[in-house]
Amino acid sequence: MKLIIAIIQPYKLEEVKKELYKAEVNLMTVSEVLGHGRQKGVTEVYRGVKETGNLLRKIRLEIAVNDDFVKKTVDAIISGARTGETGDGKIFVLDLPECIRIRTGETGKEAIG
Amino acid sequence: MKLIIAIIQPYKLEEVKKELYKAEVNLMTVSEVLGHGRQKGVTEVYRGVKETGNLLRKIRLEIAVNDDFVKKTVDAIISGARTGETGDGKIFVLDLPECIRIRTGETGKEAIG
Amino acid sequence: MKLIIAIIQPYKLEEVKKELYKAEVNLMTVSEVLGHGRQKGVTEVYRGVKETGNLLRKIRLEIAVNDDFVKKTVDAIISGARTGETGDGKIFVLDLPECIRIRTGETGKEAIG
Amino acid sequence: MINSGDTAFVLFSAALVLLMTPGLAFFYGGMVRRKNVLGVLMQCFIIMCVLSLQWVLFGYSLAFSPGNSFIGSLDWIGLKSVGLEPYADYAATIPHQAFMIFQAMFAVITPALIIGAFAERMKFSAFLLVTILWATFVYDPIAHMVWGVGGWMRNFGALDFAGGTVVHINAGVAALVSAVFLGKRLNVGHAVPPHNLPFTVLGAGLLWFGWFGFNAGSALGANGIAVNAFVVTNTAAAAAGITWAVIDWLKNGKPTMFGTITGAVAGLVAITPAAGFVGVIPAILIGIGVSCICFVMVTAVKIKFGYDDSLDAFGVHGIGGIFGALATGLFANKLINPAGADGLFLGNPKLFLIQTGAVLVTIVYSLIVTVTIFKVVDFFVGLRVEEKEELIGLDLSQHKEAAYTVLE
Amino acid sequence: MINSGDTAFVLFSAALVLLMTPGLAFFYGGMVRRKNVLGVLMQCFIIMCVLSLQWVLFGYSLAFSPGNSFIGSLDWIGLKSVGLEPYADYAATIPHQAFMIFQAMFAVITPALIIGAFAERMKFSAFLLVTILWATFVYDPIAHMVWGVGGWMRNFGALDFAGGTVVHINAGVAALVSAVFLGKRLNVGHAVPPHNLPFTVLGAGLLWFGWFGFNAGSALGANGIAVNAFVVTNTAAAAAGITWAVIDWLKNGKPTMFGTITGAVAGLVAITPAAGFVGVIPAILIGIGVSCICFVMVTAVKIKFGYDDSLDAFGVHGIGGIFGALATGLFANKLINPAGADGLFLGNPKLFLIQTGAVLVTIVYSLIVTVTIFKVVDFFVGLRVEEKEELIGLDLSQHKEAAYTVLE
Amino acid sequence: MINSGDTAFVLFSAALVLLMTPGLAFFYGGMVRRKNVLGVLMQCFIIMCVLSLQWVLFGYSLAFSPGNSFIGSLDWIGLKSVGLEPYADYAATIPHQAFMIFQAMFAVITPALIIGAFAERMKFSAFLLVTILWATFVYDPIAHMVWGVGGWMRNFGALDFAGGTVVHINAGVAALVSAVFLGKRLNVGHAVPPHNLPFTVLGAGLLWFGWFGFNAGSALGANGIAVNAFVVTNTAAAAAGITWAVIDWLKNGKPTMFGTITGAVAGLVAITPAAGFVGVIPAILIGIGVSCICFVMVTAVKIKFGYDDSLDAFGVHGIGGIFGALATGLFANKLINPAGADGLFLGNPKLFLIQTGAVLVTIVYSLIVTVTIFKVVDFFVGLRVEEKEELIGLDLSQHKEAAYTVLE
Ligand SMILES: Nc1ncnc2c1ncn2[C@@H]1O[C@H](COP(=O)(O)OP(=O)(O)O)[C@@H](O)[C@H]1O
Numbered sequence A, B, C: 001m002k003l004i005i006a007i008i009q010p011y012k013l014e015e016v017k018k019e020l021y022k023a024e025v026n027l028m029t030v031s032e033v034l035g036h037g038r039q040k041g042v043t044e045v046y047r048g049v050k051e052t053g054n055l056l057r058k059i060r061l062e063i064a065v066n067d068d069f070v071k072k073t074v075d076a077i078i079s080g081a082r083t084g085e086t087g088d089g090k091i092f093v094l095d096l097p098e099c100i101r102i103r104t105g106e107t108g109k110e111a112i113g
Numbered sequence D, E, F: 001m002i003n004s005g006d007t008a009f010v011l012f013s014a015a016l017v018l019l020m021t022p023g024l025a026f027f028y029g030g031m032v033r034r035k036n037v038l039g040v041l042m043q044c045f046i047i048m049c050v051l052s053l054q055w056v057l058f059g060y061s062l063a064f065s066p067g068n069s070f071i072g073s074l075d076w077i078g079l080k081s082v083g084l085e086p087y088a089d090y091a092a093t094i095p096h097q098a099f100m101i102f103q104a105m106f107a108v109i110t111p112a113l114i115i116g117a118f119a120e121r122m123k124f125s126a127f128l129l130v131t132i133l134w135a136t137f138v139y140d141p142i143a144h145m146v147w148g149v150g151g152w153m154r155n156f157g158a159l160d161f162a163g164g165t166v167v168h169i170n171a172g173v174a175a176l177v178s179a180v181f182l183g184k185r186l187n188v189g190h191a192v193p194p195h196n197l198p199f200t201v202l203g204a205g206l207l208w209f210g211w212f213g214f215n216a217g218s219a220l221g222a223n224g225i226a227v228n229a230f231v232v233t234n235t236a237a238a239a240a241g242i243t244w245a246v247i248d249w250l251k252n253g254k255p256t257m258f259g260t261i262t263g264a265v266a267g268l269v270a271i272t273p274a275a276g277f278v279g280v281i282p283a284i285l286i287g288i289g290v291s292c293i294c295f296v297m298v299t300a301v302k303i304k305f306g307y308d309d310s311l312d313a314f315g316v317h318g319i320g321g322i323f324g325a326l327a328t329g330l331f332a333n334k335l336i337n338p339a340g341a342d343g344l345f346l347g348n349p350k351l352f353l354i355q356t357g358a359v360l361v362t363i364v365y366s367l368i369v370t371v372t373i374f375k376v377v378d379f380f381v382g383l384r385v386e387e388k389e390e391l392i393g394l395d396l397s398q399h400k401e402a403a404y405t406v407l408e
């Protein structure tokens, strides 16, 4: 099993979710983070003074999947999140040795889906 | 060492914490996330129109433990978080090759606790 | 590749960022979390009644790096975050088998930086 | 002769009505998604600025100076001849400028109401143009026809105590037009959860408070009519608030905060034209009625027809205003206000016909001119932000600001 | 004869008092946990609606129409005979309905104060029933006894300028009863950090502002007594605010924002019955005194006895009201208000005894009837939400809404 | 003779001005980083308490009792001789205490304005000391000189309708001093994004609303001058708000919410001294002018000189006040107010010189005494919090509280 962590643009969340559903990936955990990457921040203006924030709002997805779903999931994220501009984000894939469903106590493959 | 990530119902946090303390697991990192799972969202009503949100508030726990604590920790989380209804959440267990305590520079087993 | 997760004091974020830039680590993802550790909470007072919160605000950094950057990164975090008092936080280092840049589809070493 | 009590009353009423625009900003601002809240606040606030100026420069003259029966003259531009002596045709006991500034606040809030319909997707520059044109070519003439010396609806006998037609129907129709013109927001289902419902409640509280100035102040003196308007305003808001809560309870299982304040605001809208002409029992009936109708509008009609009136500016203000204007024709009572007329239920069907006529004329006029304005502005500037700007949100894309920080 | 200055004054005072209920909603709403904020706002707002109606339908009649010495008659239901002419027994210079609507705002805020005691755990339906019964069987009779023509406490010589007994003691006692009846919230330690302390500060600011209408407005005219009430209101709030800050500083190492506003509100409560009868130095002493006593109540007595008065409705309003009513018996001064009486410190122990009597009677009456009401409602509907509903929070479980969104 | 209309007017004006301090608290509080918001709210609120007391105890006496030409006497301490009869030298138609409490609100908000300059880094104890000393040794004497019977600037013919010199220049200069004394905040670049911009907008809305009390109330009666002040206040705010938006648009690509409200507040500041003396066209010019100047101050001058006026208390209030006081010397018009004087543009250069003189004297006086106060307090208590306290934030370090919770 793998744990996939993706950092995407906030305004791409809806599209990524749509693509994931298409790929039959329905389970995920989402949070709001700030990212520092290659993307230059939007210039914001406060009382006439420009400020180029270097921590930008991003969405972090955490998705645990079985091995045969990894590619599908990664592809779905990419096709939902890509604009071709810097800031599109990254996907990290980690090994996931164990997974447990709290409700039933199931583990492993059964638990993940 | 293992890094345990648990997604639980927000209103179960207090109980999970209690169970963890009982199991002598005192260190943890907590954050608020949104989860998409099997659980159907509560139906909310805004200006008379029903809305079934599909991202529900959850609590994410991150707990690094030594190998001999893994079972204890998982069991504690389960006994605190289980209601038997969908939405109870998941536990993910990752390998944790290294851990460092910033204050002292200690590493590994010493650092984790 | 490694995924480095660091929990630090919120008020140390600026310094940690400075140290990381010095070490040429520019990419990172930041979020706000609550931590339960050895540190005793500040005593807060609400309507004359004291409350020692046990979940304290912390910052969580997530940094994916190539193997040869691990030590640099860890050292930079430590030198930015250490005060010597409990609460300074922890660094967790996980294996990162794969990393993908959404924008280009690059993977592995190329994608990480 | 200037009366200090009346002057104090009208000035504070004006201050209360001014406060309604920030109130509306929060009422609306709480409802939108977090990335668009400044967009809404900014539109409300800039209207306070732009319309305040438009009004003293030429708006007041167009609306209230004696002109023909459709529009005023330019004799009072820059407040020429609008001094500190009373102008008895409007108010005999307060300085003329007190009347002018009280009316200014109405001119400010009316276009602000429309914002609710096109929230979260309109270009700021287009919004600004539309606002100025609309104030000049829709609001000012309608105000003149209904309230101005020589205005034909005024002479015709139409009753509009505090702005049912001029303010609410007028703005409501423009709202519908704008929702249709701009099309639906992207990625938006039926209900968009308010990003900060307490802000919306705060806004509703300030609106209720300010509405006392709006309605009671329209008596233009601290007299019995003002007291009556004050009392029925409070009563109608209360009745409408409960009514919505009850409908929610019956239909959706629980009474909601958002529903209750929506109802209260609908009640305030509906009592506006009637406030100086009806008593407390009709006020209750008006409150109950308006919540029922608006509930149907925003939960069924809007969805059926598929226009995206984001924050229900038409569904609450337009419909509430129409209902209130007609209800005035039903319940008006000369015992309350001898300067008014009796309504249908007191045996005078004529008033009801007049009210219906006034409503229709306002709708038609507002519709035609608003459509024209939108067409022109669309042609020259374009109405809607780019898709990416909309997804990112108006705060960053139109104003280069974020409403909230994430860390400390 | 209607005086426009007095009428303007009373109408705006009524508007200010109306604003106190949203103010209270934010004062309380900021203090609760995030999942319960709409629960509190909704209770406050629905009270604005329900009590506004109750009052015009029959509440005002029960409280103020000439009846017997305990309660009014039903002669004025639906505001029958309550017109736009003055009713000299209450206020000779303003329309009768102006007096009525000013009093309406008091009838609204009083039950809203009680919310603080049962916040975060009461069933909405039960809350609604309790509120209506309590307004009718506790508030209206007490208001009649203290303020109504023929009311026995009024005839007895008890002084309650703006509602120390009628509003604060009355509500405070009910608050204590409700806290005891409902039991402790789940998973709650001694201090629950406010989820949004700035909201609480906003509420405190609006309360302070509105309280000028509450106290000065109770003079029912823009006269010297009103000015005096205004001045001492501000002074007592200030003195009490500082006092709490100082106590915090001494006892807990730092002055706190939450403490300071708690003190200020306690000061406003305590000066309420005295505002028309005392000067500025007594106001300072009252402010200092009330903060000391309330501090002990909420930090020691409450914890000692273990009842869960969530937001200290009893600890601040009940105790503050008792203290203020007694202090009126100490400091009242005929030089300030010839229609009042001299207090103990001016050599008239009788007033102090009368005040003590009035306090005791109010406590006993409110206690007995409130207990009965809670028993009845508990029996028929149940008072407390289910455990799971409480853990999830009232916003979702009672109103199917969330106050804030998490993403954009 | 007491006039009820005037009394109602002044009392409500006082209430509106009181509300400005919570308004300012939110205006400032929204701007700071999340960890410091209570620090700002607390400073504003404690000033409401401390200055309200200082004023009734001795401040009013120092400022307004007949003393010498620099300062009042101690004859009116504890409001001795300040009763409910009019004091004709100040206001002949309202109780003396009404004038006193109206002025109290000015004494409250003036030191609160300074907070903007030292926000996010000042020790609470030092702040408290500075505030009390400053109110006593700077505000009270300046108020006496400008407005007090016998005050030399008053006799000299300087015009300051509602506090341009006394309030804004005075506070602005003190703000600059405090920014320089305290030094820069740690880890702060040029622009610090407001943690909650809607709070700042709310504050701006309340300030605009309250400013009607501030400026129109300064007529001390519900008369023509009051109406004029009300109208030009609204107009100048509007003109300045738009101006800033336009400058932002031209210079930075987009109009901003933060800029627009900054401009509006600058406009309110600048019109303050002129409100009773100029008409609506000068008001527009004043609004346009002040936004241009303040824009340059906060975007260029401040950065050039490198002082850290955190929230631009000097840049907006100080500079806006100076500009307004001088503009009064240009535009004042006896047709508006016969008790005033004609300005330079009406052919009377003398007034402009007098105004310039008054501005300079105020600056010099405020500068010298404020520097002394800061030196003394620095010596005895230290002005700035520890580095770690500053990094953690004032909320936790100075008040042991957090403004918001993170979970439920
Ligand atoms: N090495 C990394 N470690 C952690 N987070 C990263 C890393 N690289 C990128 N990110 C996250 O991905 C976001 C997008 O990265 P960025 O470099 O701006 O875009 P792109 O991947 O298109 O070049 C960043 O804001 C950051 O949150």
Ligand SMILES: Nc1ncnc2c1ncn2[C@@H]1O[C@H](COP(=O)(O)OP(=O)(O)O)[C@@H](O)[C@H]1O
Pocket: A027, A028, A029, A030, A062, A063, A064, A065, A101, A102, A103, A112, A113, B007, B034, B035, B036, B037, B038, B039, B056, B058, B085, B086, B087, B088, B089, B090
């Ligand atoms: N495969 C997964 N990857 C990431 N998060 C998951 C996954 N499965 C479940 N979750 C998280 O766990 C939460 C509960 O899951 P859900 O399916 O609703 O309940 P249950 O586990 O009881 O069936 C989800 O809301 C989501 O946050």
Ligand SMILES: Nc1ncnc2c1ncn2[C@@H]1O[C@H](COP(=O)(O)OP(=O)(O)O)[C@@H](O)[C@H]1O
Pocket: B027, B028, B029, B030, B062, B063, B064, B065, B101, B102, B103, B112, B113, C007, C034, C035, C036, C037, C038, C039, C056, C058, C085, C086, C087, C088, C089, C090
């Ligand atoms: N074993 C752990 N698992 C997860 N988070 C941890 C663990 N140990 C520490 N943390 C995080 O690090 C923070 C600091 O830890 P603490 O024990 O207070 O300080 P120190 O590491 O200096 O002894 C905690 O608040 C918590 O967020």
